[in-house]
Amino acid sequence: MxxxxxxxxxxxxxxxxxxxxxxxxxxxxxxxxxxxxxxxxxxxxxxxxxxxxxxxxxxxxxxxxxxxxxxxxxxxxxxxxxxxxxxxxxxxxxxxxxxxxxxxxxxxxxxxxxxxxxxxPEVFFTAQETLFTLGDLQKDETVLIHAAASGVGTAGIQMAREVGARVLVTAGSEDKIRRCLELGATAGCNYKERDFADWIKEVTNGQGVELIEDFIGAGYWNQNLQSLKVSGRLVLVGLMGGVKVEANLQLIMGKRLQIFGSVLxxxxxxxxxxxxxxxxxxxxxxxxxxxxxxxxxxxxxxxxxxxxxxxxxxxxxxxxxxxxx
Ligand SMILES: NC(=O)c1ccc[n+]([C@@H]2O[C@H](COP(=O)([O-])OP(=O)(O)OC[C@H]3O[C@@H](n4cnc5c(N)ncnc54)[C@H](OP(=O)(O)O)[C@@H]3O)[C@@H](O)[C@H]2O)c1
CATH class of the missing domain: 3.90.180.10 (Medium-chain alcohol dehydrogenases, catalytic domain)
Incomplete structure (x- = not known):
């Protein structure tokens, strides 16, 4: 062959x-x-x-x-x-x-x-396992999906929308964000134009989100921890922005955060x-x-x-x- x-x-x-x-x-x-x-x-x-x-x-x-x-x-x-x-x-x-x-x-x-x-298969299985099996995303919760225009992101937006979650996204251009909104995202942030953690604070009235689906890893670590609500969940699915971090354990403990990793x-x-x-x-x-x-x-x-x-x-x-x- x-x-x-x-x-x-x-x-x-x-x-x-x-x-x-x-x-x-x-x-x-x-x-x-x-x-x-x-x-x-x-x-x-x-x-x-x-x-x-x-x-x-x-x-x-x-x-x-x-x-x-x-x-x-x-x-x-x-x-x-x-x-x-x-x-x-x-x-x-x-x-x-x-x-x-x-x-x-x-x-x-x-x-x-x-x-x-x-x-x-690859992107729907990954989104299923990370947003739902691990992330336990529920109706009326808010999820932040990074790299939302990716294969996994475009599957995840639709699945999260389908269960009645509010879907916030980040992507690297206005055009990608517009297309994520067409798939059911509620709002989007161009991470090249503004700090997404500031944006999350603004759009959630300082509350943060219940769940983050992250593909960036080290590059987003601190902003992700800041963007989670008390008892929030972070699922690490990709490491496109690096693998090593200095962690603020106080923040993880104080907010009672849960951090998951997943591979397929x-x-x-x-x-x-x-x-x-x-x-x-x-x-x-x-x-x-x-x-x-x-x-x-x-x-x-x-x-x-x-x-x-x-x-x-x-x-x-x-x-x-x-x-x-
Ligand atoms: N753990 C698992 O089981 C599993 C399974 C499948 C995939 N993955 C991971 O999921 C991620 C997405 O995979 P995919 O195949 O769906 O990707 P993809 O379609 O190639 O999309 C990736 C997108 O991520 C954005 N990006 C790239 N580098 C970035 C950076 N440093 N910071 C911020 N955004 C960046 C880019 O969009 P912008 O224009 O928005 O920057 C890019 O188009 C990858 O990290 C992959 O390894 C994990």
């Missing part, structure tokens, strides 16, 4: 199409003829040699895919050759074929393109199956009915993966970037 590979880690230019061995399914897996995959920030880190795949996973990039089942493992039930499925994988999406655990295969809703389906890729298979099942029960029906939509910014051919990575690293996307295979 053809796959996007690289031999030496580096910039987007290291990515190129090459021949790779076809993946072989275990008894519980299906082989998917991949029609679309999607980019995640993690792919850019892996390309730079900073985020190796977990043991046993394909070293080909790509954490999600959509396509048609081409072959089923001996123990697989309920899925047949030809079924249109999408799902989360530990690697291997940027290729013509990939293996997917059958218990993590999600039927693609009628009328959806493969690109739309490929744009769902390195979790055990059993967790990922549970996450998929939770998603199918609670969120897939809302996606299938069109109440919530996957936001696809742009689709590139697989052969232009390098260009797609450049586009992501220039922070130009609103929502997901997909690759057509």
């Amino acid at each position: 053809q796959a996007v590979t690289f031999t030496t880690p580096g910039g987007p230019e290291v990515l190129h199409l090459a021949t790779a061995p076809d993946p072989q399914p275990t008894a519980e897996q299906v082989v998917v003829r991949v029609r679309a995959t999607a980019l995640n920030r993690a792919d850019t880190l892996q390309r730079r040699g900073l985020y190796p795949p977990p043991p046993g996973e394909s070293d080909i990039l790509g954490l999600e895919l959509a396509g048609e089942v081409e072959r089923v493992g001996a123990a697989v039930t309920g899925i047949a050759v030809g079924d249109r499925v999408c799902g989360l994988v530990g690697g291997g999406g940027y290729a013509e074929k990939a293996v997917l655990d059958a218990r993590m295969a999600i039927p693609i809703p009628a009328g959806w393109s493969f690109a739309q389906a490929a744009a769902v 890729r390195s979790r055990p298979l059993a967790d990922k199956i549970d996450i998929t099942q939770r998603f199918r029960r609670r969120w897939l029906p809302l996606l299938a009915s069109g109440r919530i939509v996957p936001i696809v910014d742009r689709t590139f051919p697989l052969a232009q993966a390098a260009e797609a990575h450049r586009y992501m690293e220039e922070n130009r996307n609103f929502g997901k970037i997909t690759l057509e295979v």
